[in-house]
Amino acid sequence: MSIQTISWVNGHVKLIDQTKLPGKLVYIHCRDVKTLWQAIRRLSVRGAPALGVAAAFGVLLGIKSFSGSGSRSRNRNDRKHFSKHVDQISDYIAASRPTAVNLFNALARMKQVVHRHPDASVGGLRNLLKKEALAIYEEDRKLCRRMGTFGARLIPSGANLLTICNAGALAAVDYGTALGVMYSAKAKGKKFQVYACETRPLLQGARLTVWELLRSGIDTTLICDNMAATLMKQGKVDGVFTGADRIAANGDTANKIGTYNLAVLAKHHRIPFYVVAPRSSFDLSIKNGRQIPIEQRSKEEVLGFGGCPTAPRQVKVYNPAFDVTDNRLIAAIVTEKGIIRQPFVKNIKRVFERRNHSGE
Amino acid sequence: MSIQTISWVNGHVKLIDQTKLPGKLVYIHCRDVKTLWQAIRRLSVRGAPALGVAAAFGVLLGIKSFSGSGSRSRNRNDRKHFSKHVDQISDYIAASRPTAVNLFNALARMKQVVHRHPDASVGGLRNLLKKEALAIYEEDRKLCRRMGTFGARLIPSGANLLTICNAGALAAVDYGTALGVMYSAKAKGKKFQVYACETRPLLQGARLTVWELLRSGIDTTLICDNMAATLMKQGKVDGVFTGADRIAANGDTANKIGTYNLAVLAKHHRIPFYVVAPRSSFDLSIKNGRQIPIEQRSKEEVLGFGGCPTAPRQVKVYNPAFDVTDNRLIAAIVTEKGIIRQPFVKNIKRVFERRNHSGE
Numbered sequence: 001m002s003i004q005t006i007s008w009v010n011g012h013v014k015l016i017d018q019t020k021l022p023g024k025l026v027y028i029h030c031r032d033v034k035t036l037w038q039a040i041r042r043l044s045v046r047g048a049p050a051l052g053v054a055a056a057f058g059v060l061l062g063i064k065s066f067s068g069s070g071s072r073s074r075n076r077n078d079r080k081h082f083s084k085h086v087d088q089i090s091d092y093i094a095a096s097r098p099t100a101v102n103l104f105n106a107l108a109r110m111k112q113v114v115h116r117h118p119d120a121s122v123g124g125l126r127n128l129l130k131k132e133a134l135a136i137y138e139e140d141r142k143l144c145r146r147m148g149t150f151g152a153r154l155i156p157s158g159a160n161l162l163t164i165c166n167a168g169a170l171a172a173v174d175y176g177t178a179l180g181v182m183y184s185a186k187a188k189g190k191k192f193q194v195y196a197c198e199t200r201p202l203l204q205g206a207r208l209t210v211w212e213l214l215r216s217g218i219d220t221t222l223i224c225d226n227m228a229a230t231l232m233k234q235g236k237v238d239g240v241f242t243g244a245d246r247i248a249a250n251g252d253t254a255n256k257i258g259t260y261n262l263a264v265l266a267k268h269h270r271i272p273f274y275v276v277a278p279r280s281s282f283d284l285s286i287k288n289g290r291q292i293p294i295e296q297r298s299k300e301e302v303l304g305f306g307g308c309p310t311a312p313r314q315v316k317v318y319n320p321a322f323d324v325t326d327n328r329l330i331a332a333i334v335t336e337k338g339i340i341r342q343p344f345v346k347n348i349k350r351v352f353e354r355r356n357h358s359g360e
Numbered sequence: 361m362s363i364q365t366i367s368w369v370n371g372h373v374k375l376i377d378q379t380k381l382p383g384k385l386v387y388i389h390c391r392d393v394k395t396l397w398q399a400i401r402r403l404s405v406r407g408a409p410a411l412g413v414a415a416a417f418g419v420l421l422g423i424k425s426f427s428g429s430g431s432r433s434r435n436r437n438d439r440k441h442f443s444k445h446v447d448q449i450s451d452y453i454a455a456s457r458p459t460a461v462n463l464f465n466a467l468a469r470m471k472q473v474v475h476r477h478p479d480a481s482v483g484g485l486r487n488l489l490k491k492e493a494l495a496i497y498e499e500d501r502k503l504c505r506r507m508g509t510f511g512a513r514l515i516p517s518g519a520n521l522l523t524i525c526n527a528g529a530l531a532a533v534d535y536g537t538a539l540g541v542m543y544s545a546k547a548k549g550k551k552f553q554v555y556a557c558e559t560r561p562l563l564q565g566a567r568l569t570v571w572e573l574l575r576s577g578i579d580t581t582l583i584c585d586n587m588a589a590t591l592m593k594q595g596k597v598d599g600v601f602t603g604a605d606r607i608a609a610n611g612d613t614a615n616k617i618g619t620y621n622l623a624v625l626a627k628h629h630r631i632p633f634y635v636v637a638p639r640s641s642f643d644l645s646i647k648n649g650r651q652i653p654i655e656q657r658s659k660e661e662v663l664g665f666g667g668c669p670t671a672p673r674q675v676k677v678y679n680p681a682f683d684v685t686d687n688r689l690i691a692a693i694v695t696e697k698g699i700i701r702q703p704f705v706k707n708i709k710r711v712f713e714r715r716n717h718s719g720e
Binding site for chain 1 (some may be wrong): 567571574590626667680684
């Protein structure tokens with residue numbers, strides 16, 4: 001994949017405006033944190049891993065505007081103000097979207113940099129923060145490759161796979177989670193084909209996943225979300241692969257609306273349902289999915305598409321951006337540490353050695 | 361409801377162009393059978409009961425062009441040609457859409473009129489055919505009211521209901537099947553609210569059902585199809601009501617794509633799933649749903665909406681218009697003869713007294 005979803009270039013964030021895909025490949029250059037915040041909010045950049053990277057880069061944009069004394073100052077007051085400034089930027093970015101925990105985990109890592117270096121100057125902290133943000137960026141590439149390698153083992157030869165939303169290169173730095181597994185399988189020479197759910201209301205499947213998979217030469221068929229059940233009944237689905245926005249300690253998984261639907265259908269048709277997500281998508285501070293906040297988005301998203309109205313404007317609309325899949329519906333979770341199977345409460349703890357990433 | 365979905369006016373068919381709803385309420389006047397055929401094909405008129413009425417009216421349009429000798433002729437040759445002409449028109453109309461059996465059942469009734477009156481003149485047959493078509497039209501109104509009365513009993517006070525596609529006034533002559541049950545419940549003073557699945561790709565739920573329900577003052581909330589599962593999980597659905605395009609002798613039911621999806625979800629969440637359909641939607645000549653032909657429609661329907669593209673054009677698309685719900689997922693089928701419950705094979709036979717409607 002040669003898609004540069006998000007990157008740090010010449011002191012600013014360059015990202016693909018995903019609201020314009022597949023029609024146009026357009027980049028947005030964010031030179032201040034407000035522009036980035038808006039890009040996150042309107043989903044120009046989306047996908048849990050990419051949101052983690054965007055949040056870290058957002059802190060770098062935010063500290064550009066810090067106006068203490070000289071950057072070499074070790075003045076306690078300056079440091080204190082800088083630290084407070086980082087906290088404020090982080091809070092601001094954290095308010096952009098509530099569900100994907102990668103965003104909060106990345107912000108926690110950035111704030112930890114400041115707290116871990118009580119003697120560093122403001123200039124030193126700036127350098128350390130830049131290093132941390134770029135580390136989060138680089139890690140994402142490696143984690144996705146590792147998940148790809150583990151996950152590819154789950155794809156039988158000649159398989160028909162089903163996916164929802166976009167958990168690919170456009171949701172991460174360069175490879176993706178659920179689609180990363182497919183890219184890895186393809187690189188290993190495996191033959192398979194993919195059904196992509198269009199993923200209403202914002203059609204990330206139709207617009208983004210199809211665009212990516214076609215670029216990669218993967219045999220792809222688009223379906224409407226409500227067609228998955230009949231495909232499964234006909235024996236045309238051998239496995240479902242999805243990403244995750246937040247995974248609780250018991251394996252309950254929040255992901256794009258419609259994911260839980262697919263998990264119930266997969267169970268009914270005895271098809272394995274796989275989640276692919278890095279450690280940074282886990283929130284071990286919560287016991288189960290009921291504690292995951294679900295973002296409610298505007299009714300406009302459901303009332304039309306691309307300026308074309310689809311329903312009478314005066315109707316009420318229910319538009320949750322995510323749903324939660326119960327752990328018992330999940331066959332396995334593919335992470336960079338390996339494939340986690342049931343019982344999840346025990347095995348998630350074991351694989352991650354009881355460390356809480358957000359506290360690292 | 362004061363919606364005149366389809367009617368026979370001054371020797372031609374007047375119907376609402378449902379492709380223009382909810383934006384515009386426009387009527388099409390079909391003065392020849394080809395115009396009607398095209399209206400059926402592009403779904404300007406749709407819904408199983410309405411398709412039965414349209415097919416019967418289509419025969420009336422088709423016989424207008426019959427040019428034998430004078431209409432009072434009892435000439436054997438004229439009669440034979442007229443009978444053949446009716447068969448040809450019927451075959452032509454039958455080729456418009458393959459799944460809804462009401463269309464075939466109505467055509468069979470029209471052909472039977474000719475075969476049952478071997479001594480009638482061509483003019484006499486014209487009158488008898490007109491009488492039969494108008495009978496089919498009038499029956500639809502009565503059947504829907506009767507289904508409404510039976511079905512309303514299934515709606516508990518304060519219920520939250522879920523429906524898909526449009527099985528309302530726009531799918532029938534004036535009242536509808538699944539929505540007819542709701543209109544009847546409302547008339548009885550019951551309180552309830554309805555979630556309408558938007559029903560991709562052609563959005564009959566968003567465009568037609570929402571339009572109808574709002575006109576009727578029923579509390580309505582629009583959702584994307586993939587949101588039904590999470591609604592059910594939250595306990596926000598007490599019953600699912602759908603129409604049917606064809607029901608096999610064992611109760612297996614073909615209906616709009618996405619219906620089977622809802623039935624599996626309802627089973628998983630222990631929510632009753634109801635089908636509402638008249639006798640004319642049953643095809644007792646087939647044992648089960650595997651024998652129901654499923655219409656495949658063009659990829660264009662999935663690749664965009666209202667001229668707005670939603671996916672890269674070169675992608676493959678799977679676009680079945682219907683799916684089949686297994687009888688074991690259905691709690692009851694509401695018909696004009698009463699509510700049929702499991703075991704369906706036995707009870708469907710009993711209720712309809714082993715008569716094959718298409719052969720009546």
